[in-house]
Amino acid sequence: xxxxxxxxxxNEIMNAKRIEKRELVIKRxxxxxxxxxxxxxxxxxIDFEVDAEAKTVTVKIVKLNECKAVKPRYFxxxxxxxxxxxxxxxxxxxxxxxxxxxxxxxxxxDALKENIGGSVVAYFY
Numbered sequence: 001x002x003x004x005x006x007x008x009x010x011n012e013i014m015n016a017k018r019i020e021k022r023e024l025v026i027k028r029x030x031x032x033x034x035x036x037x038x039x040x041x042x043x044x045x046i047d048f049e050v051d052a053e054a055k056t057v058t059v060k061i062v063k064l065n066e067c068k069a070v071k072p073r074y075f076x077x078x079x080x081x082x083x084x085x086x087x088x089x090x091x092x093x094x095x096x097x098x099x100x101x102x103x104x105x106x107x108x109x110d111a112l113k114e115n116i117g118g119s120v121v122a123y124f125y
Contacts, residue, residue, distance in 0.1 A: 005030045007069035009037075009057075010122060013046070014068070017061055026057045032121070033057075035105040036098055040067070040124055043096060067124035073100075077117040081108050088123045095125030 009026050016024040040046045047060040076084055089095040097108040101118035
């Protein structure tokens, strides 16, 4: 385990997917990781439940190919988002790049609409 809770959570999901588990329990989580899970849930990749009493998150993998954290967290301006899309996603209209902005966690499409840049946190497809 490292100090990066987002990377650890996404690695746990990918490890569970590799051994074909459909459900897993994540013991460490943060607000950033929960916001990322919410984005993945709205896109239909996962389903999750937070147990505040036990301080765990139960994640069910629905339809997910890959999810990874981006290290280091590059700062990206609006004009440079396309460069990082080509670097991390397999094709132009496939997948989501998650950008942490001063308006919260946004997908790359929302960041382009609002004309705002930020730090690249993760990607999933």
